Amino acid sequence: MSLVEVKDLSISFGDHAVVHAISLSIDPGQRVGVVGESGSGKSLTALSIIDLLPESDKTKGDIVRNVPTGESLRGKHIGMVFQEPMTALNPLMKVGDQIREALELHLPGIDFVARVAELIEEVELPPSVANRYPHELSGGQRQRIGLAIALAGEPELLIADEPTSALDMITQAQIIALIKRVCKAHNMALLFISHDLGAVAALCDFVHVLERGKQVESGTTSSVLKSPQQAYTKRLIAAAKPTRRRLTTRTIGPPLLELDGISKRFKLPGPIWAKKSYVQALSDISLTIREAECVGLVGPSGCGKTTLSRIIAGLQTAQRGTIQFDGHAYGRKLGEMPRAARRELSMVFQDPFGSFDPRLNMAQSLYEPLNLMPELDHAERRERVHMALERVGLTPEMLKRHPHAFSGGQRQRLAIARALVLRPKLVVLDEPVSALDVSIRGDVLELLADLRENFGIAYLFVSHDLDVVRAVADRVLVMDKGKIVEQGDVDTVFDAPQAEITQRLLDARLGV
Template sequence: MLPDPPVLSVKDLRVAFGSVEAVHGLSFDIHRGETLALVGESGSGKSATALSILRLIEREGGRITGGSIRLGGEAPAEITELAPAALRAIRGDRIAMVFQEPMTSLNPVMTIGAQLGETIALHRGLRGRAARAAACAALERVRIPEPDQRLGQYPHELSGGLRQRVMIAMALICEPDVLIADEPTTALDVTTQAEILALIAGLQRDLGMAVLFITHDLGVVSEIADRVVVLKDGDLVEEGRKADLFAAPKSDYARELLAATPRLGDGSPAPLAGAETVLEVRDVVTTYGGGGFFSRRAPVTAVRGVSLTLGRGETLGLVGESGCGKSSLARTVMRLVDPASGEIDLLGTRIDSLDAAALKPHRARIQMVFQDPYAALNPRMAIRDLVTEPAYLHDMVAPAGRDAMARDLLERVGLPADAAERFPHQFSGGQRQRICIARALSVRPQIIVADEAVSALDVSNARRVTDLMARIQREEGVSFLFISHDIAVVERVSHRIAVMYKGEIVEQGETSQVLHAPRHAYTRRLLAAVPRADIAPTAGPQVPGGNNALEGRRVPVVTPL
């Protein structure tokens, strides 16, 4: 459909780590001005492919075992055969990359200006005043306010969104033919994500580069891609135009992936009528710091007078951006931090002022599942001990009975019973989150607080975990406080929703009501930023405040050449 030759052509690419092959003969082309999305779950080989194109895979311990990667354009090159010096000349100049973590991809001890200047000096030979002007222009291009001032700042002085803009500015500074974006928005809030997606799309129109966009999120794909390549376990399972994929997926896997992707407006559980209250939070305020004798910092208030109730067998979804205080609220409810004021009523007992000894029996009634299943399990303990630890601490199981109990719990969350013998590192993220749930279930709690419990998981794993939670709720009447920044997931699981913003709950009510008729401006903004995983023929990436805000400011691009 595009007559010109591809700017990047990958043929029968094979990548191996040690003796394990991660990519088995992958082929695709990208043309000028086109966005190709490489979609797959973790372990599908999508990052290995991206790193292979820059030949960075060798640093990660992998190697290209076969196939070709051909860079087209005015000076064609076969990347798999290039010498290191020629490779360095291409990296950053003709092919640039934006990484997932904007925090760790920038050097913390170098100013933004110095880091941008490095790339310009390497590829364009510009130094001093000229380099500074070019860096300034690059920041302007990614619409960073006050670019001149930013040049002297260090990465930690910028927000996550601004840092990702700097990364993009750095990648685009030499106007590459191909931009590889490896999950560039995964670490960001929905509203920031929408801004970055709009920025990349706009820049692509201006510069006419090809974009290889790597993501696991079909919502993001629907926002940005022209064509899609779906990967599974290192094999290409489907390739086609975005509209075709969303309208009529050809492969089973793509269908599965689409089904697992939460879509806003897919419906939510009907609200429960007259459920008995199991948890009531009244006017809770949580502050950090400021307590020490020598501490001169003013205390930071994370939760400002929050009240909510949770009924038996109900799921209350708590939505908000990172830093809005939703995790602090969860930690306060769990009594991991003490509230500065307010009351927490758990099954008829005020637990906000109990001391550690008096609190212990109540801990069995409310359990927590953490965001990061990698960090929430002690790496040196066997699964048997981890899963039964809460029950053991509450004397609900004799030491001799722990093995049987662990097997039973693991079976209930859909893991093989012999998993009890193994250790956390031997499981995948989704399996570990199941282990965390099994651990919570060991004390038969009435309430489970799930703090971003599926945020670190792939869509299909997330789907399985939320389905598991729903089953547990059906079978045992457990109530969930489900905390997430992903409003679509929250919709799928929650009877009611509370929206949190800057430490306060700005809106609360039945899920369908809040999502269909949002009353608060912040809720509306949050909803507008959610990527829709479907074919939206006219709507490009939505930016809070409207697309025009960005479209109107087309920055004149001054190329330092």
């Protein structure tokens, strides 16, 4: 008898149907994956199984849960882990107490302190974390605490809704291995929700593919991956495989950007009279990017990738070192990045939802960088904006709309268009495709390759995704703990990694 049986489940917000007649069943101890892109209805399906849908949503169909009636469902029989480890825990409560709360609800009368310690050990954390607050833990550690909370009631089913999408590759691989081990040890069933086929393949025996609220394909993971029947599944599988590398006909020119001995440290908080302590974010970074070259920058989270890209873009200053960019020199002793250099450099950020001012329409956002070029008249500005839009495959009519009226993929195209209006020589791309669905990812990478081909733009491509970097970059820099530990031609570095961290990053990849 299956543990949970969902029959023809439909969910709608008002008149708008978002989930259409989904059926799935989970047997005791079975690990089932639900794959789909954003808006496919996969999270809503999960929330309806644990009975947490907002009251305003209307559901049709049946959900049969074969658990003893009269007892609480949530926590006791079904545990759930959520996507965002940063916000999923109460920031004002020690994590041990948050685990203990679940125990008090479901297992009254046991030795809470001892059981909390056991759960923390089970998710492979040191015992001392019980007395810590969520902000003192890393994303991966918080996600482990989320798992410990879900395990506290000893449920028969664990639902994990994108538990690793906010984590870096190495942490993701560890969390997936942990979930698998815990499920096996307790003979616990798993419903794993993800946009990432690789993660599903690593964990699940059975998979359901959802597209815009419809179930397009179901089957054992191996059969679906080996011989997909539907076009959509085939596209997802193709997109999850490493993109084929596109060679450029551009010749790589003389050095455009040169960093020499860049160091940056942050002061740690403490009493004003105490000896100051620092964390070294970057130590003695030197690198070169040539004209029309695409350089990848990879490393685990917290290695200093973002700080380095912000320093290159002039958003932060380093304590030591100099930067030469397009004939301008700047740095700690040489002063701020000059205005004339700023217009030769643009930046594209990870989150296409957060990187546009929601109150400005797209015209205002796209014309704004041109204030750096006061010599342009109105017609020239217009031409630049329209051309940039055309390049990214959008039309000038869209300029009147505000950010909320665009999809994630469109917004990232607009962010690239905004970076292009200045016709910069260098674009710093900070995880430009990580927040995008896999099917759009390929389009955006293709667009970046086109732009480089046509305009000879150089890129610094910051990413945690090694396959993407391998597909787009000529050269790669590997960072760890604020230092560049390895660099060279992408194929050389990835085929024969020298540094330990490169090897670990490569091992953490989840293929399909």
